Amino acid sequence: MTNSLRIAWVAIQELLHEKVSYLLIGFALFSLGMSLVFGQMTYGEQAKLTLDFMLGATQISMLLFAIFMGISLFQKELSMGSISMILSKPISRASFLLGKYLGQVCMQFLITWMMGLMTCLFCLRFGTGSFSAAAVFQTVTLIAWEAAIITAVTYAFAVNSGAVVTSLGAASIFFIGHGRDTVSSNLRETSDLILWNSAKTVLPDLEIFNMKALASYSQSIEWNEFFLASCYGTVCVAFYLALAVLFFSRRDIAT
Amino acid sequence: MSTKVIDISINEVTKEFATGIFKKKLAVDKLTLDIPRGQIVGLLGANGSGKSTTIKMILGFLKPTHGQIFVCDQPAGTRQSRSLIGYLPENPRFQKFLRGEYILNYYGRLYGLGGKQLTQQTDHMLELVGLKHARAERVGGYIKGMTQRLAIAQALMNKPKLLIFDEPMSGLDPLGRMEIRDLIRAIHDGMPDTTIFFSTHILSDVEALCSSVALLKKGVLKTACEINQLMVQDGQFYSIVVTDLNQTLETKYRAEHGATTTSLGLSFNVESVDILTARLTEISRTGGTIVSVNTQRRGLEEILFSDRKYENFQFPRQAAGGA
Ligand SMILES: Nc1ncnc2c1ncn2[C@@H]1O[C@H](COP(=O)(O)OP(=O)(O)O)[C@@H](O)[C@H]1O
Ligand SMILES: [Mg+2]
Numbered sequence: 001m002t003n004s005l006r007i008a009w010v011a012i013q014e015l016l017h018e019k020v021s022y023l024l025i026g027f028a029l030f031s032l033g034m035s036l037v038f039g040q041m042t043y044g045e046q047a048k049l050t051l052d053f054m055l056g057a058t059q060i061s062m063l064l065f066a067i068f069m070g071i072s073l074f075q076k077e078l079s080m081g082s083i084s085m086i087l088s089k090p091i092s093r094a095s096f097l098l099g100k101y102l103g104q105v106c107m108q109f110l111i112t113w114m115m116g117l118m119t120c121l122f123c124l125r126f127g128t129g130s131f132s133a134a135a136v137f138q139t140v141t142l143i144a145w146e147a148a149i150i151t152a153v154t155y156a157f158a159v160n161s162g163a164v165v166t167s168l169g170a171a172s173i174f175f176i177g178h179g180r181d182t183v184s185s186n187l188r189e190t191s192d193l194i195l196w197n198s199a200k201t202v203l204p205d206l207e208i209f210n211m212k213a214l215a216s217y218s219q220s221i222e223w224n225e226f227f228l229a230s231c232y233g234t235v236c237v238a239f240y241l242a243l244a245v246l247f248f249s250r251r252d253i254a255t
Numbered sequence: 256m257s258t259k260v261i262d263i264s265i266n267e268v269t270k271e272f273a274t275g276i277f278k279k280k281l282a283v284d285k286l287t288l289d290i291p292r293g294q295i296v297g298l299l300g301a302n303g304s305g306k307s308t309t310i311k312m313i314l315g316f317l318k319p320t321h322g323q324i325f326v327c328d329q330p331a332g333t334r335q336s337r338s339l340i341g342y343l344p345e346n347p348r349f350q351k352f353l354r355g356e357y358i359l360n361y362y363g364r365l366y367g368l369g370g371k372q373l374t375q376q377t378d379h380m381l382e383l384v385g386l387k388h389a390r391a392e393r394v395g396g397y398i399k400g401m402t403q404r405l406a407i408a409q410a411l412m413n414k415p416k417l418l419i420f421d422e423p424m425s426g427l428d429p430l431g432r433m434e435i436r437d438l439i440r441a442i443h444d445g446m447p448d449t450t451i452f453f454s455t456h457i458l459s460d461v462e463a464l465c466s467s468v469a470l471l472k473k474g475v476l477k478t479a480c481e482i483n484q485l486m487v488q489d490g491q492f493y494s495i496v497v498t499d500l501n502q503t504l505e506t507k508y509r510a511e512h513g514a515t516t517t518s519l520g521l522s523f524n525v526e527s528v529d530i531l532t533a534r535l536t537e538i539s540r541t542g543g544t545i546v547s548v549n550t551q552r553r554g555l556e557e558i559l560f561s562d563r564k565y566e567n568f569q570f571p572r573q574a575a576g577g578a
Pocket of ligand 2: 303306307308345422
């Protein structure tokens with residue numbers, strides 16, 4: 001575990017030095033700015049629109065961050081050969097993977113909370129009408145959980161495949177995770193339904209983490225509901241990380 | 256007393272890579288090799304001969320298709336076996352933003368070091384590889400030779416029983432190569448019980464450092480022997496160039512050794528040290544001048560590089576002067 005923490009710390013430093021991460025953070029800041037302008041111009045449901053836009057931007061940036069940083073952390077280390085220096089030490093491949101994951105996810109929670117804080121500040125400064133900090137906190141935390149799952153999914157793909165397959169795979173799981181009801185209602189054939197229902201057991205239901213609509217009406221959810229969603233997040237993360245570790249321990253490391 | 260302790264034991268190891276759905280590439284073929292403790296052993300072979308593959312199997316990065324490897328009686332790849340090894344990969348690189356000292360600390364910690372021991376070992380290693388002045392610099396600013404030395408230092412952090420270096424001198428300029436050679440010698444002198452196993456495609460590296468050598472060609476072990484035996488197997492010979500030779504000797508050498516006249520003088524080859532000594536005494540006694548004596552080898556280079564693709568290649572002649 002201590003080894004994982006050491007690796008996590010280096011991963012955090014690496015993320016801080018990644019230009020791509022600045023890009024994504026910049027993107028988030030930009031959308032926050034845009035939503036401000038947007039909010040100023042619209043009459044009526046001004047506060048709601050601002051919140052909508054900001055939370056949406058937070059979610060998209062975290063999705064991109066999760067996938068691209070996951071790939072980058074991994075492939076860079078593989079192509080540089082520093083992975084072989086780390087794995088030549090008496091540590092397991094599992095703690096290596098766990099360390100990278102912990103580092104990345106810690107950063108993601110921090111960034112999401114920072115974006116949440118900015119959202120609150122903007123709302124306080126410019127927003128009109130009611131506004132609930134608790135709702136914003138809950139929403140962004142759930143977004144961070146969703147990103148944590150997508151990160152684990154990304155790792156499960158990245159340990160065995162290249163950047164393209166990984167990003168497509170992780171993005172598909174994100175979209176399917178949000179469109180489960182649509183898929184369910186569109187399937188007619190029994191065989192399709194059987195397939196889909198078995199697939200559903202291993203594909204995460206990401207709508208559980210979606211309370212953006214509620215938050216934009218300044219409604220928070222019960223804290224025990226929030227807690228349950230976090231528990232569900234933990235289970236999904238554990239499942240996909242276990243898969244990643246399994247694949248990673250079996251593969252040849254050729255660099 | 257004289258029984259050798261075997262540090263790495265490779266038994267009938269084969270490694271195939273899947274390069275397509277039905278295609279396979281045989282990288283190492285039924286390799287059997289024992290590396291005794293406390294020696295510097297070279298793994299010599301051309302590019303693509305399976306050196307890195309062998310080394311990666313010893314560390315457990317690659318799993319052999321057949322056969323087993325043991326490191327100090329532990330199966331290769333286990334944490335137990337890796338705790339005994341210090342490893343330098345081919346072309347090591349570090350995250351650019353990390354500083355030299357931090358890297359040694361980091362890798363030292365992964366070996367389980369801590370506290371005062373870690374600080375001391377870090378200092379000691381920086382001193383050994385001559386990077387004290389650059390300890391606080393980011394490795395992004397290091398030149399290749401410095402990175403290589405830092406990577407050697409990280410492999411030494413836990414004072415390992417066994418050092419495995421993959422092409423430690425490759426990609427360096429002559430000065431850098433010398434530095435690494437000297438460093439390997441210094442490590443061997445300072446830690447005489449530590450086995451050093453390194454790969455190279457350059458014969459002179461092996462001759463300069465190793466007590467024994469294993470020769471790989473296309474994944475197959477061609478020879479494994481002590482370095483002085485290599486010279487014999489190698490078909491070593493000596494070429495001598497002399498001037499001012501008296502007529503009797505010249506006629507004799509032309510007849511016995513097929514001596515020929517070159518721009519430097521009379522040149523001929525002899526096969527053994529005994530004959531060499533005899534000829535040299537003869538020549539100096541009769542007032543001849545020895546221009547040069549060189550050790551030459553044919554066998555080894557042939558084993559290593561016998562299928563040179565461009566050996567007989569000639570550029571097509573262009574018609575001079577045009578049409
Ligand atoms: N990951 C891999 N996939 C397919 N073939 C490989 C892989 N790694 C090495 N090879 C092949 O195995 C052979 C041995 O490679 P390697 O051990 O790297 O040689 P060396 O280190 O002696 O230059 C080469 O022909 C190389 O093409
Ligand atoms: Mg190699």
